[in-house]
Amino acid sequence: MATLELRNVNKTYGSGLPDTLKDIQLSIRDGEFLILVGPSGCGKSTLMNCIAGLENITGGAILIDDQDVSGMSPKDRDIAMVFQSYALYPTMSVRENIEFGLKIRKMPQAAIDEEVARVAKLLQIEHLLARKPAQLSGGQQQRVAMGRALARRPKLYLFDEPLSNLDAKLRVEMRTEMKLMHQRLKTTTVYVTHDQIEAMTLGDKVAVMKDGIIQQFGTPQQIYNDPANQFVASFIGSPPMNFIPVRLARQDGRLLALLDSGQARCELPLGVAAEGLEGREIILGIRPEQITQGTGEGNGLPGIRAEVQVTEPTGPDLLVFVTLNQTKVCCRLAPDITCRVGDSLNLQFDPARVLLFDAASGERLGLGAGNASVKDNVAHFKSR
Amino acid sequence: MHSSAAKISLSRLAIHAVLLGAVLLYLVPLVVMLLTSFKTPEDISSGNLLSWPAVVTGIGWVKAWETVSGYFWNSIMITVPAVLISTAIGALNGYVLSMWRFRGSQLFFGLLLFGCFLPFQTVLLPASFTLGKLGLASTTGGLVLVHVVYGLAFTTLFFRNFYVSVPDALVKAARLDGAGFFTILRRIILPMSTPIIMVCLIWQFTQIWNDFLFGVVFSSGDSQPITVALNNLVNTSTGAKEYNVDMAAAMIAGLPTLLVYVVAGKYFVRGLTAGAVKG
Amino acid sequence: MTTATAQLRASPLDALQRWLPKLVLAPSMFIVLVGFYGYILWTFVLSFTTSTFLPTYKWAGLAQYARLFDNDRWWVASKNLLLFGGLFIAISLAIGVLLAVLLDQRIRREGFIRTIYLYPMALSMIVTGTAWKWLLNPGMGLDKLLRDWGWEGFRLDWLIDPDRVVYCLVIAAVWQASGFIMAMFLAGLRGVDPSIIRAAQIDGASLPRIYWTVVLPSLRPVFFSALMILSHIAIKSFDLVAAMTAGGPGYSSDLPAMFMYSFTFSRGQMGMGSASAILMLGAILAILVPYLYSELRSKRHA
Numbered sequence: 001m002a003t004l005e006l007r008n009v010n011k012t013y014g015s016g017l018p019d020t021l022k023d024i025q026l027s028i029r030d031g032e033f034l035i036l037v038g039p040s041g042c043g044k045s046t047l048m049n050c051i052a053g054l055e056n057i058t059g060g061a062i063l064i065d066d067q068d069v070s071g072m073s074p075k076d077r078d079i080a081m082v083f084q085s086y087a088l089y090p091t092m093s094v095r096e097n098i099e100f101g102l103k104i105r106k107m108p109q110a111a112i113d114e115e116v117a118r119v120a121k122l123l124q125i126e127h128l129l130a131r132k133p134a135q136l137s138g139g140q141q142q143r144v145a146m147g148r149a150l151a152r153r154p155k156l157y158l159f160d161e162p163l164s165n166l167d168a169k170l171r172v173e174m175r176t177e178m179k180l181m182h183q184r185l186k187t188t189t190v191y192v193t194h195d196q197i198e199a200m201t202l203g204d205k206v207a208v209m210k211d212g213i214i215q216q217f218g219t220p221q222q223i224y225n226d227p228a229n230q231f232v233a234s235f236i237g238s239p240p241m242n243f244i245p246v247r248l249a250r251q252d253g254r255l256l257a258l259l260d261s262g263q264a265r266c267e268l269p270l271g272v273a274a275e276g277l278e279g280r281e282i283i284l285g286i287r288p289e290q291i292t293q294g295t296g297e298g299n300g301l302p303g304i305r306a307e308v309q310v311t312e313p314t315g316p317d318l319l320v321f322v323t324l325n326q327t328k329v330c331c332r333l334a335p336d337i338t339c340r341v342g343d344s345l346n347l348q349f350d351p352a353r354v355l356l357f358d359a360a361s362g363e364r365l366g367l368g369a370g371n372a373s374v375k376d377n378v379a380h381f382k383s384r
Numbered sequence: 385m386h387s388s389a390a391k392i393s394l395s396r397l398a399i400h401a402v403l404l405g406a407v408l409l410y411l412v413p414l415v416v417m418l419l420t421s422f423k424t425p426e427d428i429s430s431g432n433l434l435s436w437p438a439v440v441t442g443i444g445w446v447k448a449w450e451t452v453s454g455y456f457w458n459s460i461m462i463t464v465p466a467v468l469i470s471t472a473i474g475a476l477n478g479y480v481l482s483m484w485r486f487r488g489s490q491l492f493f494g495l496l497l498f499g500c501f502l503p504f505q506t507v508l509l510p511a512s513f514t515l516g517k518l519g520l521a522s523t524t525g526g527l528v529l530v531h532v533v534y535g536l537a538f539t540t541l542f543f544r545n546f547y548v549s550v551p552d553a554l555v556k557a558a559r560l561d562g563a564g565f566f567t568i569l570r571r572i573i574l575p576m577s578t579p580i581i582m583v584c585l586i587w588q589f590t591q592i593w594n595d596f597l598f599g600v601v602f603s604s605g606d607s608q609p610i611t612v613a614l615n616n617l618v619n620t621s622t623g624a625k626e627y628n629v630d631m632a633a634a635m636i637a638g639l640p641t642l643l644v645y646v647v648a649g650k651y652f653v654r655g656l657t658a659g660a661v662k663g
Numbered sequence: 664m665t666t667a668t669a670q671l672r673a674s675p676l677d678a679l680q681r682w683l684p685k686l687v688l689a690p691s692m693f694i695v696l697v698g699f700y701g702y703i704l705w706t707f708v709l710s711f712t713t714s715t716f717l718p719t720y721k722w723a724g725l726a727q728y729a730r731l732f733d734n735d736r737w738w739v740a741s742k743n744l745l746l747f748g749g750l751f752i753a754i755s756l757a758i759g760v761l762l763a764v765l766l767d768q769r770i771r772r773e774g775f776i777r778t779i780y781l782y783p784m785a786l787s788m789i790v791t792g793t794a795w796k797w798l799l800n801p802g803m804g805l806d807k808l809l810r811d812w813g814w815e816g817f818r819l820d821w822l823i824d825p826d827r828v829v830y831c832l833v834i835a836a837v838w839q840a841s842g843f844i845m846a847m848f849l850a851g852l853r854g855v856d857p858s859i860i861r862a863a864q865i866d867g868a869s870l871p872r873i874y875w876t877v878v879l880p881s882l883r884p885v886f887f888s889a890l891m892i893l894s895h896i897a898i899k900s901f902d903l904v905a906a907m908t909a910g911g912p913g914y915s916s917d918l919p920a921m922f923m924y925s926f927t928f929s930r931g932q933m934g935m936g937s938a939s940a941i942l943m944l945g946a947i948l949a950i951l952v953p954y955l956y957s958e959l960r961s962k963r964h965a
Contacts, residue, residue: 075559075560075561075562075564079560080560081556081560083553083557085551085553086553087551088557089572091575092575100571101560104567148557148561152561399765399768400770402761402765403765403776406758407780410782411779412798413783413838414794416794416797417794420797432807432810433797433808435811473690480684480688484683484684486684489688492692495699496695498699499699501947501951502699502703503898503944503947504899505920505923505940505943506943507698507699508927508940509706510706510709511698533694533698565683565684594790596906597901597902600924601924611787611902614790615789615793615906618793619905619906631794631797637787637789637790641786642785645781645782646782652781653846
């Protein structure tokens, strides 16, 4: 197992073309599970290919176990990869697929057989060893692809959207299995996905990417609770964070955000950290689960009355949509609340959980004292 | 609705009639060739194209074989190596052009593609000069070289178009497993290439065996392929024409490719339509 | 913070792997550059020389081209090409499309019928020419057959008639190539979305009308491919002429390919032969370039 460090990694496809990867900087420790997540075209697969050595970087360095591998060919980097399409060799049996890399490395046959047996037992594919890939289901092919990677016992594992081709139910099952396997084997892993749930549940560290730049790098909780910019805040979390454009007012030396539901108004105190923000276009960010049903005055939380426009009962929750400041806002409430379209609902916010973003740049504003780690992270990255 | 049912079956009858008629028209030349080859010259003069032989005799065939057998073997000596070599090179080229692209490889492919449309008349003279300088004029080796060179465009096209549809995740996985250029070719790509290898072999065999232009320009005397020998036999006007011998010789010349077509026809069709799609 | 150790130099084997694709392609690149384009250039140069039996590199300007234009046989060959090519392409297309449309009607034994239509393509043009030369033999061929069957006084001497001999070439060539056109169009028809046909039927159109107005127009790319291939075959036609008529009677069935061979190799007129070859190339380019241009244009617009 090994550490992975990316230092100022840059990649361009040609002069005159825009950078595909810009100043990628991150490092993970031995045994950590890193997730690269982002929308299509953000560069995560390209970065993965660069780590693997399948593509060249135009600047910076990639270090595996403190060794600069930037100039090395893929086979010398001691890396194994699982592809989205599994890429199993179609004319070979499952056993031959798993053996292929070991045979090239001139491992003695007895050792190869041991490895195949070990991996087959781990992934429960012993009964499939004689079959060809075309005879396997999607889930079985995925396991064989993983077996091929595990048999090599490499320093680093790379997964390129390995669950994307599975149906929803299988995907959830495999996700848990992957987590279990990582806990057992403690393998250093880089995992690419566009699914933010996989990112949150599987990763020790998450790097959110957009347009070839790492928008934020941190633990899943950090990314969720302290997003560095509006993009990260909107990408992670389902249903996504609400973004409400607000005007600011000053009262008794405090800054307030003004909310208007059409039925009522509310003034949200923004705390000391919000100094110096007057005059800017501000976006207020609040997650649906941070809006609760008002229990009446008494708990000191600011509240507002709003008209229910859409209700979506999901089973575990009730999603209620209202309009604040002419923006659609989603509220995640307890499922036993009875309300119908047209009813007026009392909603409450916790001002401590509210986030502020600059409307023009999307940057996170007014970070409080308790967010030191996020500040450090954010300071590294030029967000857009 | 009697009338529409009747109309439908009438039109289907008409369709079948036309198709069947066409079948007969396409078969007639072959039938005539066979019939004529089994007659005696007197029988030919007294009967007509479709008359059954008065006596079914093989003397036409015997005489034809005596005349052209040497050239038949020439054709084999030319065709077999040329087919194998041009297919092998085409496979290598197609492999590189689809999976190991580099700057300039696309341009090369474009230049090669253009070569599929080459009228060979434009290269005959320089090619014959070159063969002369290489000491290969009028040899089967020279003809093999020519067929390999000018078959490259098609064979490369076949393989490249086939390999382009192979997902490149497969090559990436192999490279990560540690496989190099030739290992990937040998252990992964070639095992899955059987369909296109068949197409290429059959297409090349048919093209090279049936060739006349290169044969007549680049060979002479004893090194001529059977197409040239056939033409010489049929178009020399010494003595009385022996049509039975002519037809038997034509059959001998045509049987190998016809046999290949009957046995492996679907690969032949795939080759034609593959070339057509690009064309 | 640990500092990275010295970067491992790539092994010499890696360098070889990087060069391997280029090395493998190199011989073919050489062959293409020399054997295709180099030789074309060489022929081009020869067409401006005074070469006769042997190549000489004395500049002759456009003299060889002028001699071509003054040569009656070249004119006959060129006119024949237009006549032969035009008829060959038109009739092959018509027959091929018709057979394909008919076969598309879910016929039993379609595979068997298709095999019959296509087998001529497997034969050499020499064999085809030889067969049809016999079939069209004046006096012993088809005319005798039809006379024996009752059509008194039927004569078919096109093969020795200078004004009609080209039609014989057309018949043989169409017999050989129409099956292939049929195969191309059948494949194309099979790719047509059946719901288009159903929609037209609901609109009340009859099947022939649907084919003519809806289906066939959607096969325009196939038409162009077929046109390209047929034109190519027509321009290159040498084997067929050699076998059937050797350009005769006289040179009334001559074609440019035959002319080139004859003048270059039999008559020792390399300069003129080269010029004729270059003109043939020009003819092919005249068809190829607009086709490629329109293909590229449509791709850019798409």
